[in-house]
Amino acid sequence: MVLSSQKTLEQNALRIRKGIIQAICSNKGGHIGGSLDLADVLSVIYTDFIRIDPQTPKWDNRDFMIISKGHAGPALYSTLALKGVIDYSRLNNLNNPNSLLPGHCDRNKVPGVDATTGSLGQGLSIAVGAALGAKIKDSGQRVFCIIGDGESAEGQIWEAAQFAAHYKLDNIIAFLDWNNMQIDGSVEEVMSIGDPMKKFEAFGWNSTLVKGDDVLAIQKAINFAIESPNKKPTMIVLKTIKGRGAKCIEELPNNHCLGFNDDLKEKVLEELKERAVELDMEEEQWN
Amino acid sequence: MRRAFLKRVAEMIRNEADTTFFTVDIGMWAIRDVLKEFPDRCTNVGIYEDGMFSIAAGMARRGLVPTIFGIQPYLVERTLEQIKMDLAYQKLGVNVIGTGAAVDYPKYGYSHYCAEDLHVIKAIPGCEFIAPGSAKQFIQLFNQTYRNGHPTFFRVSDHPNQNNDPDVEFGKAVVMQKGSKATVIAVSIMLDAVMEVCKGKDVTVLYYTTLEPFDRETLGQYYNNGKILVVEPEFEGSLTFDITKSFEGKPVQIESVAFPREIFRNYGTYEEKMQYYGLTKENIEKKLEVLIRV
Ligand SMILES: Cc1ncc(C[n+]2csc(CCOP(=O)(O)OP(=O)(O)O)c2C)c(N)n1
Ligand SMILES: [Mg+2]
Numbered sequence: 001m002v003l004s005s006q007k008t009l010e011q012n013a014l015r016i017r018k019g020i021i022q023a024i025c026s027n028k029g030g031h032i033g034g035s036l037d038l039a040d041v042l043s044v045i046y047t048d049f050i051r052i053d054p055q056t057p058k059w060d061n062r063d064f065m066i067i068s069k070g071h072a073g074p075a076l077y078s079t080l081a082l083k084g085v086i087d088y089s090r091l092n093n094l095n096n097p098n099s100l101l102p103g104h105c106d107r108n109k110v111p112g113v114d115a116t117t118g119s120l121g122q123g124l125s126i127a128v129g130a131a132l133g134a135k136i137k138d139s140g141q142r143v144f145c146i147i148g149d150g151e152s153a154e155g156q157i158w159e160a161a162q163f164a165a166h167y168k169l170d171n172i173i174a175f176l177d178w179n180n181m182q183i184d185g186s187v188e189e190v191m192s193i194g195d196p197m198k199k200f201e202a203f204g205w206n207s208t209l210v211k212g213d214d215v216l217a218i219q220k221a222i223n224f225a226i227e228s229p230n231k232k233p234t235m236i237v238l239k240t241i242k243g244r245g246a247k248c249i250e251e252l253p254n255n256h257c258l259g260f261n262d263d264l265k266e267k268v269l270e271e272l273k274e275r276a277v278e279l280d281m282e283e284e285q286w287n
Numbered sequence: 288m289r290r291a292f293l294k295r296v297a298e299m300i301r302n303e304a305d306t307t308f309f310t311v312d313i314g315m316w317a318i319r320d321v322l323k324e325f326p327d328r329c330t331n332v333g334i335y336e337d338g339m340f341s342i343a344a345g346m347a348r349r350g351l352v353p354t355i356f357g358i359q360p361y362l363v364e365r366t367l368e369q370i371k372m373d374l375a376y377q378k379l380g381v382n383v384i385g386t387g388a389a390v391d392y393p394k395y396g397y398s399h400y401c402a403e404d405l406h407v408i409k410a411i412p413g414c415e416f417i418a419p420g421s422a423k424q425f426i427q428l429f430n431q432t433y434r435n436g437h438p439t440f441f442r443v444s445d446h447p448n449q450n451n452d453p454d455v456e457f458g459k460a461v462v463m464q465k466g467s468k469a470t471v472i473a474v475s476i477m478l479d480a481v482m483e484v485c486k487g488k489d490v491t492v493l494y495y496t497t498l499e500p501f502d503r504e505t506l507g508q509y510y511n512n513g514k515i516l517v518v519e520p521e522f523e524g525s526l527t528f529d530i531t532k533s534f535e536g537k538p539v540q541i542e543s544v545a546f547p548r549e550i551f552r553n554y555g556t557y558e559e560k561m562q563y564y565g566l567t568k569e570n571i572e573k574k575l576e577v578l579i580r581v
Contacts, residue, residue, distance in 0.1 A: 118398025191333030
């Protein structure tokens with residue numbers, strides 16, 4: 001397996017962030033915090049690991065991506081646009097009456113989306129079911145899944161965790177977006193998740209902690225899960241910062257779902273542009 | 288309506304030591320001080336609606352008066368078995384207040400819509416369902432029911448009536464006007480639109496905010512040749528059983544202005560949605576004309 005350089009992964013993460021802003025601004029607001037903080041992991045998964053065919057998004061043996069925290073739809077759409085699965089122009093029409101780009105992931109509307117989500121807690125179970133399905137069909141598929149930390153208060157997450165271990169589903173690689181924030185307060189104060197690594201280990205999973213914006217660490221963790229299967233599912237716990245990638249968003253006390261005016265948009269784009277310069281991105285790579 | 292209800296809740300928590308208020312991770316800025324003051328009785332308990340219902344049932348079992356606040360679809364659909372077993376079957380009083388009526392979160396897609404709430408709750412006997420049309424009515428209905436020992440569901444809309452705000456009583460319809468050509472049932476936030484259309488017309492208008500139990504007695508007094516128009520901001524047919532039961536043995540012709548029974552696969556604004564699904568004055572007018580003419 002050829003793995004990409006840090007710079008390539010960070011450049012792609014930046015492009016994903018830009019697409020997220022494009023989508024969310026097209027409806028003057030949306031779930032920005034928990035979308036931005038997934039840009040790095042999505043960049044790594046889609047640059048190096050997920051086996052999809054942008055020309056044939058419905059290829060039956062593709063790897064699946066299930067975003068259980070469905071409000072992060074814009075992050076996935078932007079990634080799919082980067083991969084050429086959907087056209088960039090589609091990002092300009094989020095959540096309008098006849099939009100083909102719903103804020104919450106909808107598999108019937110957007111190619112490359114493998115589960116419809118929005119009601120928290122259910123996606124990991126779908127992922128686990130798909131992973132078992134792939135085993136039964138001997139298709140060799142992998143299933144990637146991203147869950148939220150606030151979402152992990154739902155009991156169904158832990159039912160899925162137990163199931164995946166019981167059925168030895170080492171073809172599932174899941175990620176916990178551990179940003180310690182939900183809508184109304186921090187996860188720690190609302191319903192502490194405790195030590196999620198230990199929890200998933202106790203449930204029979206492989207579990208590792210990586211910094212959510214450390215693309216090489218994420219790459220290494222995914223690569224290890226793929227290269228060293230041990231009949232256990234893998235949970236990669238991402239220590240993230242909600243709103244990561246734009247300081248002016250990160251610093252807000254609550255950035256779960258924001259209205260966007262032109263001012264804020266300009267500010268964010270300015271920050272992203274500075275980052276593009278740092279990453280030596282040419283004008284055409286950026287636009 | 289949301290503000291009024293949070294204010295009422297704050298007052299309840301302050302003054303009544305046996306009450307509790309749980310939210311499912313939803314903006315609570317309006318009662319921050321109460322949250323701090325009574326952290327064990329007024330708190331954001333996190334995102335696990337089904338388990339929370341059973342926990343509330345346990346608290347009711349110990350003599351407390353629990354109220355839960357969250358987003359309507361997660362409160363009435365995700366939790367159905369808990370509602371059946373732990374609230375209705377065991378006859379435990381828990382108040383459930385849902386925001387996100389029908390398409391009140393218009394942009395977020397079907398996961399966040401809940402036009403089927405009444406239909407679902409009516410399937411579990413013993414539950415009460417209340418849909419106030421204004422903040423004042425919320426307070427009136429909450430005060431009349433929150434200690435009655437039954438599972439009571441409140442649908443809190445972000446689009447209350449602006450021009451018509453009669454006093455309401457739990458379990459009773461309000462007779463807004465009397466006429467002979469047809470009977471119009473205006474449900475909750477549809478009252479303004481219904482009144483605008485019906486004013487000056489020879490039709491009866493009944494206003495309903497308690498939808499379960501349904502006041503069959505009042506409706507039963509206004510047969511009007513069995514011509515009934517029901518205007519309800521929920522799945523069409525949610526009240527059909529009650530309407531026919533109100534006129535036991537007599538034929539009725541029911542027209543309705545309501546959300547169709549389908550999966551809503553579109554987004555947009557609240558107004559765009561109401562227009563799209565025909566919950567408009569124009570449509571009420573049209574349906575009423577047809578009903579009276581034939
Ligand atoms: C079952 C359910 N309950 C409540 C909600 C409303 N809701 C949407 S996002 C959210 C907070 C999610 O927090 P977290 O999982 O930590 O996501 P992140 O911080 O990554 O955005 C809530 C409560 C929902 N979508 N589904
Ligand atoms: Mg979170």
